[in-house]
Amino acid sequence: MAVASTTRRRQLAASGARIGRIRQQRELSRRVVAELAGIHENTLKKIEGGDGNPTLSVLLGIAEALGVRIHDLTCK
Helix, strand or coil: CHHHHHHHHHHHHHHHHHHHHHHHHCCCCHHHHHHHHCCCHHHHHHHHCCCCCCCHHHHHHHHHHHCCCHHHHHCC
């Protein structure tokens, strides 16, 4: 069980880093992306920092706000 949760944490951290990287490449602020995604800016900050556990709905909102597919946020 510990291995699965460790792997999951790593995957969430990697997805958060990808979200942050894409956001910065598009020169968008957290505030703007959060607003477009329908979430609080602090929620986006946690997700980007690998501390969040976003729902599918939240990931879809972020992907839409960034103009990418959800696959681009969750896969290498």
